[in-house]
Structures are given as structure tokens and as C-alpha cells.
Amino acid sequence: MHAKTPLIRLSPRLAAGLVLCLVLTTLSGCGGLFSGSKTPPPTPQAPAPTPTVVTPAPPPTPVSQNTVAVLLPLGGPFRELGGKVQKGIKAAQDELAAAGTPLDVIVIDATQPDWVNTLRNLPPEVGVVGGPMHPLTLKELQSTGLLQSRVFLAFLSNLGEAREGIDAWRFFPSAADEIDALLRLSLTNYGINQFGILRPGDRYGQSMGEAFALATAQLGGQITATGVYSPQDATGWDATVLEMLKTGGGRPGFGAVFIPDDWTRADKVLANFFRNKVDDLLILGPQLWTEALYRAAANKTPININNYRLAVCPGAWWPESQGKATQDLLAAMHAVGEDHPDMWEALGYDFTRFAARLGRLPQGTPPQEVSSRLAQAAKGMDFSMAPLSYGPDGRAHVAMYLFRPSVAGPVLLDPEGFRQRLNAIRQKALENPAPETEQSYSPNPAPAAQPGAPVPTQPAQPAQPQPASPATVQPAQPASPAAPKPQQQQPAPLEPVPAHQRVMSVS
Template sequence: MPFGHGGPAAKPRFAHMHATIKKNRRFPRLLAGLVACCFLAALAGCGGMFTGPQGPGEPTPPPAPPVQTEPAPPPKPVFANSVAVLLPLGGPFREFGGRVQKGIQAAQDALAKAGTPLEVHVIDGTQPGWVDAVRNLPPDVTVVGGPMHRLTLKELETAGMLQTRAFLAFMPSLGEAREGIDAWRFFPSAEDEIDALLRLAASDYGITQFAVLRPGDRYGQTMGDAFAGAVSRLGAQVTATGVYAPQDPSGWEATVADMLRTGGNRPGFGAVFVPDEWARADKVLPAFFKNKVDDLLILGPQLWTEALHRAATTKTQINIQNYRLAVCPGAWWPENQGQATQQLLAAMRAAGVEHPDMWEAVGFDFARMAARLGRLPQGAPPQEVSSRLAQAAAGMDFAMAPLSYTPDGKAHVSMYLFRPSVSGPVLLDPEGFRQRLNAIRQKALENPAPENEQSYSPAPAPLQGTPPQPVQGTPAQPVPATPTQPLAPVPAHRQALPVT
């Protein structure tokens, strides 16, 4: 029978075949749906195949490499003020200029920590083109510390630069420039030294007759003339003057003998001023003792104090017998417990400077006072500059001896007084020293000047000569060179006998 034309038995066979074919066509659809479901689930985070938390035991994919970016430059500091300094960083004065610069850097660090950073433009006055460097300073730099040498100041004056900015010279004198008009000082002067000596000898000890024994050089003449002028203004007298050749030691003793020789009604003197360097004065002073004069108050310059500091640092022995009645001024006292002095000492020790001196203190104090001074108006008249300087210096805690300005712009440093000792310069106790001077003059001291520190001080007292601890935020009060109450008068030096 042909296919499809069978009898009733052929119908079920056809139905079974149809069902089989229909079932097989449904399977690919189911498989495609399952794959699509898994794909969509993976995209949605199901199963964690691409994203989401890792299952237990599954490896962690490596992190993406960081994007390489250039580091951002540090922000430029915002300075509260900008000043300049003109220093000799080369040549014979480079050591002193370098010390001032170290003090300035220490002050900059302290000011930055206090939140008032100071920008300082440093100009080397020994390099070619330094005048142009000063001329091309930014307009807001109206204060310049320095110079430190009279020739540099003269060049500034010749170039017409002194009228463009306020120069605070680190010099004892401005030479031909007018202090308080052409420039200002930020340094002790010869007048400051003499003022400290006469405050003790004339004002406190009552000495009215003085002698001057000096070398025949420019320094000796300048200091001797300044001393005589200051004595005259106090109503006292210089009754004898001796001038010796600094390079001829053979005539020094004769010069002293001639000065001591008196005749007729010529008055004697109770103190002698010896403005000479320590090494030479040390050989001149024994001439007094050879002539049986050992009760004079001997007044030395700041040069002696500086030499005593060096001798103590190098442990050099000194002839202490020559200086039992000697005093000398100084602007640097490292034992001062004031906050500024101690801060400078700590900064210098951290920088490897074991024995800082007045030069570091000058730089340290200049930068700190410049921060207090603030920016001066361009073209400010001298009277305004002087007034602003006086205000900035008032109440400031100085590392060196306190500095002040008069209304007309004259600087004054209240210098300390020291006595020579085997351990260097020691701050003078005026009352104890007066007792010693009187005892020697009254011949009451049978065994003079034993070599120990106790013999140079009065009976033990509660820390005489030690300043009180400063209160935080207030300036330290330095120990004055003289007491507040006048001391008992010192008996007059005996009349010198004629020398044969």
C-alpha cells in the first residue's frame, strides 16, 4: 500500500512522528533563554563574575595601576614684611658679616614659627654691582640693615641711595652722614661705651677728676676726645693726659710716669681711661704699679670685653693682678636669662655655633625689630622713620643690650659693665666693687686679690646681679650697669707724688 494511503493502523504512526518533531523545535528556544538569563544576571551583579564581592576561595584581581601625575609645587610663603641687608660676605670683614647673617636666619626661623614670616634680601657688599642690587630692590623693601663699613656707606651716599630707603647701619659711627637724617644706627657707639663708664665712675662713685692714657693713633684720639667731652658735660675734669707711641714699647713706662707726675696745685685724678686694645694695654698698665699707684679705677673700652670673651673661649690666661680695679663695657652678655638671649643661644647651638657673640645678636635683633617695625611708607620723611623706630624698639626684648632711639633718631645702647676675671668678663656688681675700691684706697685690704672668684664679690647676697626670670610674652629686664640708688662716694685717689 502506498505511503499515506494505508488503513486505520497508519494514523497513530503519523501522530507520534509529529509530536517528536514539535518537541525538538522547543529545545533551542529554552537553551537560548537560559544563556540570556545568565548573561543579564552577570551584568546585574548576580554570581559576582564581573563585579561585587568575591566568593570564598576566589582570587582577587590585581588593582589598576595608579595614574602618574606631576607633584603640585609647594605654595609660596606669604611674607608679612620684606627687608634687605647689606653685608660684607667676602673680604676681610666676611667673618663678621657671616655672623650677622646667621643671627638673621635664626630670627627668620623664630618669626616663621610665630606666624609672621619675614623675607630678607641679602646683598653682598663686596661683590661687583652691589649698588645696582640695592637700587633694584622691590619697591616695598623700604628698610635695609647695614652697611657695616664706612666706605660702603660713603658709596651709597655718593650714589644718592640714602634718600631712597631707611638704612640702619651696623656701625658705631656714620662718619660724615647725619644720624637720624641720612641714615640710622643699629649698633653701640663709642658714646654708649663712655656713657656706661661715667655712669659708674662719676654718677655713682662721685669721681670728678679723670685721666686719659691713650695710644697715639686715630682710635685712641677719637675715644680720648669723646671721653673728655662727656666728662666736661658732666661738670667733671680731665686733669691729665698721656699719649704713648703704640709701636714703641720702650717709651710706655716713661709716658705713664710723666702723666702721674704732679707739681704745684695741679689736682690728681681718681680714674684713668685707657682706650686701647687688650694686648697692648696689658703691657702698659704695670707702669702704674711700678710707680706705687694701685688705687686707680681703670676704665677700659669694649675692646677689652671682646678680648676677655675670646680668652675665656680659648682658655688663655690673663694677668688678673692688673685688673683688680678695672671695668669695661659690653653689649653682649651670654649669661642673660632673658627670653631673646636664650632663644638666640639655643638657635646658634643647633646651628653648630658654640660661642655666639654680639654680631649674631645684632642680626637676630635687627630682623626681629624689622618685623615689629613693619613696612615704612615709600619716601617717608626722616622724622617719621625716627618715630617708627622709637616705637618699635620700645619694650622690645633684645638679645644684646637694650637699644632705644631719641625723637631725632639717635640710637643709644644701654651697655652692660663687666669686670675682668680668670673666667672671662663677669657682670659688675657696683656695690661690691665700690667696697673693694674703698678698701684698697683705705689700705684696709692686707692680702690683695687672691686668685679666686669670691675675692671679687661682696659678702654672699641673694643672687646679686641675676635678673628675674622673664614672664612669657614680656621683654626681659636686663641687669642695669648701676644700681637705682646712688652709692656712697668713693674717697679721692691720693695725690700722686713727684717721680724722680
């Protein structure tokens, strides 16, 4: 009898569960029953991010070392001068930018109605303002209280009621600078200690005459005669001069005369000395003469040069200077079509470069610190105009050049050659009119400079320049046929005649 295999009957629910488990195990290892026989698939990885393309950043824009403002008259009667200063500013900005030290300059037109608000709304970091150029603008700054808000470097010869070195500072030559140059030549260098003043009866003549008298007394000199004439009435000019000459018995009791008047009128007043047979005075003129001589030369206007054989006048601009700053400015001006730049372009050019050296001056900087910073910035600076410096009190001083008038315009004075001419004329050694060559100012003319020879730079103290060969100051010119031959065996005395034979005593 065969044994029967027992038949195991599964319930439908259990059978369905086993089938489902087998399917799940195959797919995902359900319950881990068959995990040893199947390797689970790797976990899907997230796709790698697309690499970012980095664009090289452009080089940073140069940041200005400083920002300053200038207050200029770009309209009205002074617009031409303001425009010249602006051209000088632009030339300096281009130069600074090329050197990698750019300077921002905010130009404010002082002839616009809203210039006060524009100035008041400047950013606080703008601590330095160049200008103003007009006394009325300076007065308005005082009345509005803006003069104390920033450091103003005024383009004015004086600050009126404002206190220099406290309320504001100057960046401009003064009348005192002009007089200082004239007196250092005549009194200090030449030993002339008695002076006459012949001036017009107007405000300018009075202020300049008083300043000259004060400076003369401070240096140990004397004013021995003063003549005041009407600017409008030419009929009295000769009488005024004659009255001055009577003080010395028909000869003036002074060796030099200061005539603070404009060139056109002074030229006519001066002729009265020669009409009265006085032709050996040292004639001292203001900077107005130098400016007029430049204009006359540019316009080819003739001048009566025989009246100015012994005349000198100061100036703050010498375009023949071989200094680098002057030559750079001339090149920049010529590049934009300016053939005859003058002191006003030099003023804007020097102020901008000076402001870059000065750096920022925060609002509220004490005046003493401002003056110290100004003095430090001016020290060693290569100016295109006459060198400017600041004293401990904040007062500016410009070491002005001295010129003699010529048909070609102002010519830088050779003090030693001029000394010899002064002596020769006073000794009546020269009877012919002075030829218009620089060599005629010395009995022993030096030979012309050879090509390639070094050109002398501007003197450190233009009022007392070092003796130099006249031919090195400007190209040699052919001597006039009227020129007297040099008398080498009889050199002129080393010291000038201080005054005339009869000198008026001072009571």
C-alpha cells in the same frame, strides 16, 4: 426596481492626498484633524550635564608681613663677621615663621662688584635695609645717592659724614654709649670727678680720648692729666705714665684713668702704673677689652689678672643673661653647632625681629616719621644684646653692660660690691691679691642661690644695675685660700674715695 447606490469617483490626485493625510495624522496629527484622539509624544529632554568634581584648594601660603634687605660683607677680611650676622638673621627668620609672621630678608653681599646695582634694583616695597658694616660702603652709598632712596639702619658705631637721624640711622652701639656707661658708674654713681686719659697716638685713641673729655665735661667732671704714647715704641710708655703721675707730687691727681687701646697693648701700658706704686686707680677700658676677654676665655689664654682688680669695661653682649631673647638665640645657635655665639649673631637676630616689629616704611617717608617709628618699635622689645632705644632726633642709644675682667672672661659688674672693693683697696685694707671669685667683691658675701630660686634678668640700665647678690650673677665658686675673712663688724664706707690725697688743681 432596485435603487442603485451612487458611486462616488475620486480623482487619483484627491485619493492620494487623503491617504497621505491619514498617514501624517497617525504619525504627527497632521492638520490637527485628529488631535483629540491622539496624545503627542513628550518633547525629548537634553541629557543632564555630568557633575563637576571640585578638588579642595590647598591652604594659602602665608604672606610675609614685610620684606627687608641687609647689606653684609660676605667676602674679604670681614666675611666672618658678616657670616655671623647672617646666622643670627636665619635664626630670627625661623622663629618668626614658626610664629606665623614670616619675614623675607634679601641678603646683598657688599663685597661683590655689582652690589650697587643689586641694591638699586630692589623692589620699591623694600624700604628698610640693614647695614652697611663698613665705613667705605657707607661712603659709596652717599656718593651714588642711594642713601636717600631707603631707610638704612647701619651696623656702625658712627655714620661719618652722614647725619644720624636724617640721612641714615644706627642699629649698633657707639663710642658715646661706651663712655656713657663708664662715666655713669665712676662719676655719677661713685662720685669720682677727676680723670686721667692715657691713650695711644693714633686715630682711634684720639677720637676716643676727645669723646671722653667732652662727655666728662658735660657731666661736670674734669680731665686733670693726659698722656699720649707711641703705639709702636714701647720704650717711652713708662716715661709717659711717670709724667702723668708727677702732676700730683708723685701721686696722680685723678681717681680714674681711661685707656682707649686694644687689650694686648693696654695690658703692657697699664703695668707702668703698678711699677710706680700706684695700684688704687679705677681703670676704665673700652669695649675692645670685653671682646678680647671673650676671645681669651674661649682660647684659654691666660691674662695677668692682678692688673685688673679695679678695671671695668663695657660691652653689648652678655651670654649669661636670663632674658628670653638671649636664651632663645643661644638655643638656636647651639642647635646649628655654634657653641660660642657673640654680639654679631645677636645683631642679626635682633635686627630681623626689630624689622618685623617696624613694618613697612614706604620710600619717601620723612625722617621725623622714620625716627618716631623706630622709637616705637624699640620700645618694649626684648633684645638679645644690650637694649637699644631711639631719641626724638633719631639717634640710637645702647644701654651697655659693664664687666670686670676675670680669668673666666668678662663677669657682669656688681656695682655695690665693686664699690666696697674700691674703698678697701684705697684704704689699704686688703694686702693680698684679689681672689678670682665674685664673692670677693663684697666684705659680706651673700650665700649661694638655692636651686630653683629665680634668676635675675638683665638690668634695665646696665650702666647702673640694681645691687644684686654676686652669687646670683653667676654660680658660686669656692673662695680662694688667699681671700681675707669678712670683717662684718667693720663694713667698708658707703661712698668711695673720689681721688687721692693730693689732687692737682685745675688752672
